[in-house]
Amino acid sequence: MVAGLFTFMNAMTLICGTKTLDLSRPAVMAIVNVTPDSFSDGGQLYSDEKVDLDKSLRAVESMLAEGADIIDIGGESTRPGASPVTTQQELDRVLPVVEAIKARFDALISVDTSTAEVITAAAGAGVHLINDVRALQREGALEAAVAASLPVCLMHMQNQPKSMQSNPAYTDVVTEVLDFLQQRKQACLTAGIASEQILLDPGFGFGKTLQHNLALVAALDRFVDTGQSLLLGVSRKTMIGQLLDSNVDDRLIGSVTMALLMAQSVAERRAQTGCSSGMILRVHDVRQTVEALTVWQRTMDFKEEINNL
Numbered sequence: 051m052v053a054g055l056f057t058f059m060n061a062m063t064l065i066c067g068t069k070t071l072d073l074s075r076p077a078v079m080a081i082v083n084v085t086p087d088s089f090s091d092g093g094q095l096y097s098d099e100k101v102d103l104d105k106s107l108r109a110v111e112s113m114l115a116e117g118a119d120i121i122d123i124g125g126e127s128t129r130p131g132a133s134p135v136t137t138q139q140e141l142d143r144v145l146p147v148v149e150a151i152k153a154r155f156d157a158l159i160s161v162d163t164s165t166a167e168v169i170t171a172a173a174g175a176g177v178h179l180i181n182d183v184r185a186l187q188r189e190g191a192l193e194a195a196v197a198a199s200l201p202v203c204l205m206h207m208q209n210q211p212k213s214m215q216s217n218p219a220y221t222d223v224v225t226e227v228l229d230f231l232q233q234r235k236q237a238c239l240t241a242g243i244a245s246e247q248i249l250l251d252p253g254f255g256f257g258k259t260l261q262h263n264l265a266l267v268a269a270l271d272r273f274v275d276t277g278q279s280l281l282l283g284v285s286r287k288t289m290i291g292q293l294l295d296s297n298v299d300d301r302l303i304g305s306v307t308m309a310l311l312m313a314q315s316v317a318e319r320r321a322q323t324g325c326s327s328g329m330i331l332r333v334h335d336v337r338q339t340v341e342a343l344t345v346w347q348r349t350m351d352f353k354e355e356i357n358n359l
């Protein structure tokens with residue numbers, strides 16, 4: 051087969067413990083917040099101040115049916131201004147949901163956490179990927195991730211959730227975010243995590259103004275050129291709201307459009323450079339994102355086919 055513009059040169063596979071994730075095409079990570087206070091879906095999976103397992107399982111079931119490749123379970127809200135949770139609270143929120151999903155579905159699960167104990171317990175319960183908005187900087191987190199032998203996503207955040215949106219400032223946002231991610235990647239390599247197991251994420255909205263976020267979207271080529279697989283999340287975020295002047299419930303089309311645009315620019319850069327790494331899009335609206343990606347991919351595949359005739 052001739053590799054054309056929109057197929058990656060060497061289809062890549064992420065080894066996720068007992069499962070593998072095909073990253074030759076953009077993968078969709080579905081957001082499942084088991085928090086009472088997340089910004090767009092907080093409390094939806096809560097009843098009587100506790101995680102509602104039945105509701106959570108129904109949400110996961112639909113997301114899988116809609117084509118989610120990964121289920122991302124988070125027990126700490128990182129929305130701007132959110133208060134920290136204790137390790138015990140996080141464990142109590144996350145573990146029962148992970149265990150229930152494992153018992154019922156054959157899903158690829160990621161855990162959204164920065165806490166060493168949660169990484170270790172979640173890995174013990176059989177999760178497949180670690181998604182850390184603090185890039186494994188917390189005490190013991192890197193060691194716990196190494197011991198778990200799972201892929202890790204390192205995300206950039208300026209400051210902490212409580213204060214990050216008060217006055218984000220950079221001299222050169224793209225270079226600073228890239229430098230940080232390279233430095234955290236190096237720490238992971240030194241600790242013994244393989245390069246192919248490290249995903250990088252610019253962290254849209256985490257200590258960033260609209261201008262900063264748009265500068266990062268415009269510079270995706272430079273993130274692709276790191277050779278690492280990328281995880282990108284803009285779903286329902288404030289940046290979409292700012293572009294549309296819309297509330298969190300009216301950001302669906304904007305979020306899907308931005309996701310598709312990022313998928314397109316990453317794919318194009320990869321085709322130009324022959325880079326084989328993958329991309330994961332982290333979203334709330336699985337069905338709509340999968341539909342958009344499918345239409346795009348099918349069209350690009352057709353174009354490639356006729357160009358190869």
Ligand code: 8Y7
Pocket residue numbers: 081124128129162181182183203205251253254281282283284285286287332
């Ligand atoms: C991201 C994330 C959130 C993101 C990665 C939200 C946990 C806020 N955003 N993880 N988490 N990347 N890797 O809007 O952009 O969902 S929480």
